[in-house]
Amino acid sequence: MRLLHPDGSVVHLAYCTNVHPAEDLPGIRAQLTGFAARVRDLLGVQRLGVGLWLPYDAAHALLADRAELVRLRGLLTELGLEVVTLNGFPYRGFHQEVVKYRVYSPDWGCADRLGYTLALAEILAALLPDDVAEGTISTLPLAWRTGWTGAKADATARMLAELARGLRELSGRAGKVIRVGFEPEPGCIVETTAQAARHLRDVDRDFLGVCLDACHLAVGFEDPSIGLDLPIVKLQASCAIEAPPEAHAALASFDEPRFLHQSRSASGFTDDLAEALAGGLPAGETWRVHFHMPLHAAPPPPLTTTSSYLRDLLGTLVGGTAPRTRHVEVETYTWSVLPSAGGVTTGGLAEGMAAELDWTRRELLALGLKEL
Template sequence: MRFRHPDGTLVHLAYCTNVHQAEDLDGVLTQLARFGEPVRERLGVDRLGLGLWLARPVATELVTDPGAVSSLKAELAARGLEVVTLNGFPYQGFHDPVVKHKVYRPDWSAPERTQYTLDLARLLAELLPEDAVRGSVSTLPLGWRTAWRDDGGQLELLAKGLAKQDRPVRVAFEPEPGCVIETTAQAASLLSEVDKEWLGVCLDTCHLAVGFEDPAAALGRLFAAGLDVVKLQASAALEAANPADPATRRALESFVEPRFLHQSNEGAPPGADDLDLALAGELPGEAPWRVHFHVPLHADPAPPLTSTRPVLAATLAELFGGPAARTDHIEVETYTWQVLPDAPADDAGLVAGIAAELDWTRRSLLDLGLEEVIR
């Protein structure tokens, strides 16, 4: 979906397809028919944005076969779908039974990460609509903190590669709890020397909330460092107001699951690297907890738990409520639908949930004075 900010900026809204399992091109093409087009139809729009996740095997297939790119472009067009952003954080295996720390490998010390990201940028340049100003690729925040080595010049190689493309595509590093770049302060420090024409920040509002960061202060910190918000990931974290309460602890236990990492904080970092560790005593439980578990934007979890939707709303207001739009790419990224305690029972339930999240975001943008662009 597209929106026009009062300053004239065209703002793109998409949902991220890393919620769907697809490790080959046939799987990606199938998900467009199985989910993308039905979500668009449920929203009643003639054009829906996708933040495609192209796993390493899919990207390899596409970069080595121009006919495959043509097939993907044709399928997107036929189903009323468009792509201005890619999620390049997971490399592959994002729907394995256990992902956890594997999602951070290879990190930005490895040439494989650079090549993968440049391949994604090249593919996105081919997929971009003709009237799109630019593309964006989000990526991991350098790496997991305990495994990190120096990038060895990979970020410089990345920027040089992006500068050679025919159409502009920028790469956005996504601060996340427990990583080398965990907070916006670390982003401002560790990315201070990068080529800011091509590199910037992907601001994930779930991660922002888990870090107990104030949206206005966080954005001020990034902009003061000369870092653009290349992309906003609209997401909400799980919140427990009183984690010492037995009923609250039982509710939190229902969110412990084996696939993804659920970093948890009780105030500012450092916290626990996973929710089960927090419940086992790594967090004292004397103040509210926020948990890196992406929950649906449009509805709170069952009481006594809540979500950090107010942090998302405040971030949207900071980015779009003023006289100038401060980013133009928004990606709804609730990748955890299948591991929720009340996970959708079938495709229809997932389609309905994704559409409801997008509709909540659409209404939030309209309330901030943006106008929906109808083709």
């Protein structure tokens, strides 16, 4: 969806397709036809934005056969869909039985991560609508914190410089600007916006910046006013679980084996929810858990979500005299592991995603934007 900001610029709203497990091109085409088109119909819009997740194998298949890339662009047009952003964080296997720490591999000290991201940039430049000059890609926050050495830092700096050179070359050749945003996440080398400012201070800001995930920032108890001078290339609209002391036991149903659920309180941190429940966080404090919750719905009380934090963050980034980012992507990838998800059907999932997008659309309209 496209919304007009009062300053005259266009803000793009999309949903991220990493909620779907497809890893190959037939599966990706099926998810667009079976889910994204259904979501568009439910929202009653002529054009729906999708933030594609293209795993390694699918991305390289598209580049190996340009006819497939042309076919994908044609399918998007046929279905009333458009792509202005990609999720380049998971490399592959995002819906394996156990993902956890694997999602951070390969990290930005590895040439494989550089090659994958430049491949995504090439694809995105070809998929962008003719009237859109800029696309964005979100990626991991350099690396998970363990194993970070001086040699790894030096290798990462070289990779980021090569990434910027590749993106600049692509811009000159394709006439489209593709920008990459590093996504602060609890437990990683770039965990907070302050760490982003420090670790990314020397990057080429024409092409590199940050992607802010509202769930991650809320888990970090960051101020939603975000005084950050790095370019904010994308906002991922997401909500964390919040549990006051009397609700800690209710979190047990969210302790699942696939994804990592970093947990934090005012004075403690654990890599995963199981560690928090085993006594890793103070019992008398409110906990926030990295478990992406549907934006429009609340868990059973006394659990809540950080939807009010997301609302404040939207106001900070999009509600001013000029938007600080023009790409907003709803990223609730956890539908399949929600405690009540056993009965989710194709229609139910599409309805849920449509409800999330509608919630976000209404929040943006309340900030003075107008739907195009």
